[in-house]
Amino acid sequence: MTKFKTVHFILIFLLFNSLLFYIGWNGWVWLKVAFHVENPLLYSVLFIFLSYSFIASRMAKFLSAFRVIGYIWLAVIQYSLLLLPLADLTVFLLTLASVPLSTAILVVGNVTLAIFMIIFAYGLFNAYSPIVRTYQINVPKKQGNRESLRIAMASDMHFGTLSGTAHLKRLVQKVKAIEPDLILLPGDIIDDDLEAFTRKKMSTIMSELQAPLGVYGVLGNHEYYGGQVAEFIEEMKKININILLDEKLTIDHSFHLIGRKDKTDKNRQSFANLLTNIDPAYPIIAMDHQPFELKQAQESGVDILFSGHTHRGQMAPNHLITKKMYELDWGYLQKEQMHAFVSSGFGFWGPPIRIGSRSEILQVDVQFI
Template sequence: MKLRFLFSTLSVLLVIGLIHWYLGWNGWEYLRIVFGLENPAVYSIVIALLALSYILGRLGQSVAGLRSVAKPVKLVGSYWFAVMEYGLLLFPIADLLVWLLTLASVPYSQAVTLVGTVTLVTLAAILIRGSWNAWTPIVRSYNVTISKAAGSYKSLRIGMASDIHLGTIVGNRHLEKLVAEMERMKPDLILIPGDVIDDDIDPFIRYGMANVMKKLKAPLGVYAVLGNHEYYGGHIDRFVAEMKAIDIPVLMDETVLVDNSFYVIGRKDLTAARSDADGRQSIAELIAPLDTSLPLILMDHQPSDLEQAAANGIDISLSGHTHRGQMAPNHLVTRRMFELDWGYLRKGGLHAIVSSGFGSWGPPIRIGSRSEVIQIDVRFE
């Protein structure tokens, strides 16, 4: 097992090293030709630091004396992830174009200058637009009808925000935008299906994010569930206590009968199956003691169990996790991984909704997806 781990680690490091060599070589060719640079030593150090910046930032944020430096270093490293991905997509095309231009008798220096400048502008445009998509949330609305009575309620408006990822990158400023959108929406009920924090709970506490979270108000309450990142952080009990203190219950394989009219069901994340000593309950186990003649609204962070949700009479299933790939063309991967990786699906009597999320993981960049808040208007018949 140790040899396998060592081999896997070395293989990953080799791949990362080759990627940075390729990206770095392309960048150096452009700088050498356009600006006449001759010694790549400083440039090589900069590329090496960029390659390590996210890791250094993550390590530094847990050391009290380094936090002020670690935060911007981690942010730079996060953006570097996006540069890596889109560099790997753009640079091979650029290299091919340079080669074709040289075949057409265009001098190499001119070809590199022309193609390199266009590539650089394209990459900058992707990062700028992607950053705007990440920091400018929109509201997506869905209308669903449930063929059940819900006490005296004929309709219900649910506000939903998944994958907020509060931490050193997504913080109070972005969270205030969520509060403002919910105040405009005026939902009867607010649901948060997981990944409220981005692994480490320390920034949530240090920057007083609970003081902003507690501004989320709805007449029928605010409820959350755990996502995989809460489990990665390893401070479940502390996180649940912090949320409870601001009147946001975190449902861990628990159900709540709201106003004797409908149920909110909160599952532990799929990660609990291997990292929680108690595991997690199946949907069938969760609903066994419930009056299933009432509407059943399920929060399950990962949309991996829609078949069972439909088979067990769940009326609305709310999930996140996928970020819709966050940066295209990653959505082609999430689309293969999940029956529904984003949007709405009717599956028998089930209305399944998967959000691309309100925050972001890694780079605060979204291409082919948006930071979003979900409004669900439910009609009971």
């Protein structure tokens, strides 16, 4: 490790622990007033365990059971850092208004706890109650006998531990109701590794995803993170889900389908290379997990582009960050001839909580004219 990286690590470590201390101190002050607890030892041990459970789960496989706790605690940390400064300020203002300190701490603490519970309940609902968003678009190209195409698209399912079999069944049920001609899955189908996916026999349920023109997907960054790309592709192949690796197909003599490797792969092909020697008279539909290259896709002749990755920040106000990072971080944008779609995702990364976003499936009805 270089000197610069060492200093960088130390600074992050100190900042992280300073924030944890601030959160922990607030919790202890409220506990002491509300329940007259005097010995902080048990509280401190529990707080440290919760705060480091996610990091521990990533360091060793035998600690992976802590991952669920760690995921949920990430949301606690985020909303603590948003709510606690306001709570502390409110306590200070109440004491200035001659409210006894213990009374101010108890009242404000109880209100803050109630707000936490509302946030988590609402976030759980948004995460586990997916909706179908519908779009109708026209593409001024027509080949073969096909005049229309109904696409069902779901991204960022993160199937595994918390996005489990029940959530997968919701996906299958809702996609079946759409009755699509084509199903597209643009990346992050699993949450890192295959262990939970295979242990829960999720492929059996996922095999029910069927469409007349097939089911196709691409790799997301999390398939790479798990280090089991080959095994994942083979698992998908067994259930007739074709993962496209910088590949192009002509489907039903009517349109081209392009599938890019994820941006994580530094050797992936550019849109320009992928669309070389392709007949531009055909409608061109593409999947690219991360929506970083809308301009390149449009200039290369793509007519419809599907992406995910952003989760629309997943937990507000993170959407303000993704909005700055991407030309389109969620929703629909027409860019010259190209119709771009970025989904907030069907699943979630980390805590099963969505604030300011919703788990979703896209139904896109295409008219070729």
